[in-house]
Amino acid sequence: MTAGDGLLVRVRPRLGRLTVPQAIGLAKAARSHGNGLIDLTNRAALQLRGVTEQSHAPLLRQLIALGLVDPDPGREARGNVLLTPDSSPGDDTENIALSLIEHLDEMPELPPKIGIAIDAGPAPCLAAVPADFRFERSATGVLLLRMDGRMLGSPTRGENAARDLSALLHWFLATGGAASGRAARHRAPLPTVADVAPAPSRPPSQALAAAAGSFHGIPFGQFHADSLIALAEKGNVCAVRITPWRGLILEGAKEDADNVSIDRLLGMDACPGAPACPQASVATRSLASRLAPLVNGSLHVSGCAKGCARQAPADLVLTGRQGRFDLSRNGPAGSSPELTGMTADQVLAHFGRP
Known part of the structure; x- marks a missing residue:
């Protein structure tokens, strides 16, 4: 996208997480090929600002080498997936995300802003975050697939999640969803019975408290590449997780007394x-x-x-x-x-x- 300070290049790290070398490499790329400013979006993506027409191609090559951008633009476009930031290896949220990544080639091409939230913790925490198709948990622990704008979802299982989502996405397109633009505006009758409500949402602060590290707030969601390098190089930090709440989780780090509160x-x-x-x-x-x-x-x-x-x-x-x-x-x-x-x-x- 074009902005007043040049091109914006959006990066969606795999599983919403940067290793320390990836965080430092991305920051150096933002500094070398842009103006050094980085935005956190409300869909837990990163935007590198101030990129020029001339620096765009070398920036993409560097991001691909870091494993932060898929070399196939089609797969990259289909990977608009957001994970709850307190997910952990082996849980339903991460397993569903890995399954979707494995089956990306089976997913149809969608309108640009269509996104998927994998929010399969004890209760949803991403209900206020923009997404069109959501994996959530019911009050009794049932895993659901719910379309945004519908109060109820359809039961699913982790091993069937990619298949069920793919079927719902194909139905969305076949029934004119592309013209609607967003799932919440698409009112065609659902192809499966949706009769289970998600559990009441938990606040972001609760999800952050359960995450594997301390939350570092970024006022207005914008910071400089040098700040990202400094955060990644803090003692005990083993990875940086992106959140949709204008902040980063520094995995392995202790609580920061000077942090900006989530509220x-x-x-x-x-x-x-x-x-x-x-x-x-x-x-x-x-x-x-x-x-x-x-x-x-x-x-x-x-x-x-x-x-x-x-x-x-x-x-x-x-x-x-x-x-x-x-x-x-x-x-x-x-x-x-x-x-x-x-x-x-x-x-x-x-x-x-x-």
């Missing part, structure tokens, strides 16, 4: 803003950082009315328009404002910062 990270949303995004007319993250301690509840600072950083309503929303901010409450970006045309200083003064 604060999830309550704060700001897109890259100007000049990184050509659609934005305002800088966003510097204002969000200064404003966050002054407001209660969720905060969304958007460079334009598209609201890419947060689709859900926020308690306080600032939307960029013609170089200034419109302020609204309890809505998405671009919703009807109560104040318009504010500078960043005026916004801060409105909330009590001189």
Whole structure:
């Protein structure tokens, strides 16, 4: 994709996990072939920023050599899979993921944003994370395959997961799912009986507490390659796991006392803003950082009315328009404002910062 600072190159590590050599290699590639900035997406992928037309091909070669990108573009496109970050070797989440990887060639080509969540822990923790087809657990422990937008799922088994998903994906396409774009918008009758509800969701903090390492928060989900190298080289770190919650799990590391809390990270949303995004007319993250301690509840600072950083309503929303901010409450970006045309200083003064 093209952004204001160059091309974005998305990387989805196998099983959502980077070995230490892979993390360091990816960081060096981001620095050599891009501007060194790395985004964490809400689907637990990495985006390398500032890549040029000339550096794109050598970057891909380096990522393929690191085992982070499939040399077959078709297989890479079909591998849009997200794992719950507290999965462990041999559990259902990882076994299903490995089975899907093994059967990728049998999966059909899907619209670009279609994704699969493997959330087969004791209870779902990825319900608020974008995905179209979900493996989840019922309250009685039954493994389910559920399509986003449907309240109930169909029972399945780990050994049948790839087969059942492949059949559902082929049905999705055969019944016009590509035109719908996302599973939640596709209302055709399901091909199998879906009559089992997933268990009530557990909070992200619970899943992170069960993960095999400490959580390191990344405000707004963006950091520099040098920071990734420093984290990967910390004592006892054996791998880096990507989460959809603007942070990394440092496997083997002890708790970081200076870490940013998951609650604060999830309550704060700001897109890259100007000049990184050509659609934005305002800088966003510097204002969000200064404003966050002054407001209660969720905060969304958007460079334009598209609201890419947060689709859900926020308690306080600032939307960029013609170089200034419109302020609204309890809505998405671009919703009807109560104040318009504010500078960043005026916004801060409105909330009590001189």
